[in-house]
Amino acid sequence: MQVQGLNKQVTGPEGVLTLLQDITFNVMPGEACAVLGASGSGKTTLLGLLAGLDAPSGGRVLLEGRDLFALDEDGRAALRGRMIGFVFQTFQLLPSLTAFENVMLPLELAGHSARQARAQAGEVLERVGLAHRLRHYPRQLSGGEQQRVAIARAFAPQPILLLADEPTGNLDQATGARIGDLLFELNRERDSTLIMVTHDEALAQRCGRRLKLDAGRLAG
């Protein structure tokens, strides 16, 4: 992934506000990269741009040489579906779907056949240790279990890039540590690239590379 001169400004009641300024970095395949910074430093904004969820005010993001923002909304969505997996702080499972259906969802959206989606979802849920909770709804699962489902969902379509936003932020320390282990294990097994926003120093230490954001600029 190449990030070149990324800028983001928004117009608020008090004029133009700069959220990100001239962000440039590259991440190699298989690398694990932590994005650190104080609250309001622009971490989540950056992650959103890397995923193509938001449009920058300037600059480019290339994924395998392809410019994300040369694509339209639907093009970016399709690219996300094929190449990018997500893990959120608040898990973000669909409450109306079971664990199994939640994991099947990105596969089906990407156009896999139902049989294929079922097989793949079953496999990855078994990998995260939830084979016995397939038919449970998110509200029937503990926080740790919900995050495992979310990780299974992120890895199910075999993405080349995994974006994680404070993946352990809503979990207790012990559970958080186990979730961190799982994330790194899967990332290694599947040979994907990991970019993770975190406050968790221990988690950041496990990443091969650390980027620090300060008031919208890359520091150090």
Place this chain on the structure above:
Amino acid sequence: MSGALPFSLRLLARDWRAGELRVVLIALVIAVASVSAVGFAADRVHQALRQQGNELLGADLVVLSDQGPPRYAERAQRLNLRHAPTMSFVSMALAGDASQLAEVKAVSEHYPLRGELSIARELFGAEQRIRAIPAPGTVWADARLLQQLKLKTGDTLTLGAAQFTLAALLTHEPDRASDVFSIAPRLLMNLDDVPATGLVQTGSRIRYRLLVAGEAEKVRQFHAAVENSLQPGERLETVEDARPEVRSALERAERFLGLAALVSVLLAGAAVATAARRYSARHLDTCAMLRCLGAPQAFISRSFFYQMLWLGAAAGVLGCAVGYAAHNLLTDLLGRLIAAPLPPPSALPALSGFAVGLVTLLGFALPPLLALKNVPALRVLRRELGLPVRGLTARLAGIVLLGGLIIWQAGDFKLGVTIAAGALGALAVLAFTAWLLVRGLARLRSRVGVAWRFGLANIVRRPVNSVTQILAFGIGIMALLLLTLVRGDLLASWQESVPADAPNRFIINIQPQQLPALRDFFTQQAVPAPEFYPMVRGRLMSINGKPVSPADYQDERAARLIEREFNLSWMEHLPQDNRIIAGAWRHENAAGQLSVEDGIAATLGIKLGDVLSFNIAGETFTANVTSLREVDWDSFRVNFFVIAAPGALEDYPASYITSFYLPERRQTLLIALVKSFPNLTVIDVAVVMTQVRAIIERITLAVEYVFGFTLLAGLVVLYAALQATRDERLQDTALLRTLGASRRQLVAGLAAEFLLLGSLAGLMAALAASALGYLLAGYVLHLPYVFNVWIWLAGLLAGGIGVAAAGVLGLLPTVRHPPLTTLRNA
């Protein structure tokens, strides 16, 4: 804490800007508008009846009689009161080769004593008021008669044995029965010409009136004097109770349309309840913070209560304005009940519209809002505390209030309770069915693609919301189906139930001495002579020696039956289409046997073995009920409520009646018939059926109009439901976008959800409409019900497509919402 009132205003302003209360306001405006539109229309007719009572009567007081001219003219004269006798009857009018049944009114000088007649000199000519009546030898007729007989003023027409010149076109007659009730056009003639027509004969059904007007005190004296000497068959009509037929039709229309309007109120209530739940959920934090800052519970409940009052008042004003603007079409229908111009409405319907709005608001919105006072202050730290009141319990107060509204609108406690119980029972059954359907959907989800699974999951996830929406749409679609397909089916099966060769013409007023000539006439015309039945007119005076009067009966129809005269007949054999269900048709050697139709026996409380006394032409005729009969009235043959054995009634003055089938191509026979026997009255069944159909059309038009509000209210329910789930949907959509869903896939998911929801609503609507059609056909109209697959198809299509379109359009903004914004706020 004092400032609940100003705080409520600030709260209202803020929530209004945030758009939170718009659904509530729109729903209430629709509820108030539908109720007040019906109210305004009915109120104007009521006022016309009240203010113009004497014009609608054509007098200050009228004595009516079906026995002969009332003999009170002399008394009126002595009191110095103006008076004018009139007669009215139906008869055939002939012109050239055309004949037409007409409602003839013969009037005397000074008619009308109150109000004025208007005439025109030609069709569509200028209308002029006139203080005169048709001169002897001339008649005035209304436009309908002119058109049907292809006449113009100056032409000649025949009435009975006399010829008349059509001198003018009658355009207004103050005491005219409205065309809602009349079966034939009006012909106005001079009372002095009646004898020459020879139309007044034995058995002729003639209504005599004596119109009286003058000083109020004298009218009162006359009233008091006449009241005590009324004979059977005579009654008084005063300004206060003028036009009872109009009053009862108006009451019935008002009650019926009012109840139809309540369907909109019910749906508006559902929308208000849904919106209020969301509103209270979104105000939990505010209330927790208020509590934290030291606001007492009473302050919070008072603030929300005042806020609702402001909102209710605004909705009341707006709703009444919309109702006033919308009431004209209904006035067009109800206004037909009387010929007089309608005064502007009073404020009363606005007040009741206002009350309905407030009751709906307080009933459906207040429970979840008042519960806000119980939000623990600790919620500011622990957000999971103090969740809003859920689902059905919150709606219970509203449902109870709605039951109260139904009882109030029905105007009769027992009837109201019956309707309310029936409506709530039906609602419960429908809700349960909808709930079962929603549950059933859950089983489908493993077998469908992602868009459908997502749609299904959304329906199953919010069962109360889904059931509410299914019911709201179901009721709207059902109303449409009932008024279109089911109505059409019932009319068609009514017409089909008449055999092709069933009699299509009735002849009445046949005099006994005309029978041989009439039989010859049919033979000459090569039409098989029909059977002629004798008919004697008699008034039921007592049952088992106990005198009966209209006042003895609660039932309106029973009272009317007692008031008027029965047609009694006699015959040897049980007529076709009649079946004895109790007793025996004939007992040998027993005098005075009567066979009574079972329906009328039930209405009047007549049992087998009862002794009935009739007054026939001033004499008393007494006989035993020896059998009860079931009659197939749809056969269109001549049938009688009461049939005596031969030998009992022959000495009384009788006329004859018959019915026969006249093929369309033999119409000219009628002209020859009426020319040879001018006193006969021929009634065309097809014309009567057309008339009935026209009345039904007119009524359904009004009901359709009222149900227009219902449909609007159904849309508001959808809107409220979309609003209520907006936050969750934004969240879902953002997530799906993140996971790579294309816009098309998102829209497909929404379409699947609403297509399913709408189809279920359509299914429920078809189910309910078919059930109602079946009940109407079987128990009210006594017709076979034909299962119509189109009702189900139309229901499914209307529901599925309509709701899918509305749902997708309503939620498109959530699809367009940038996903990052939503995810950040999670």
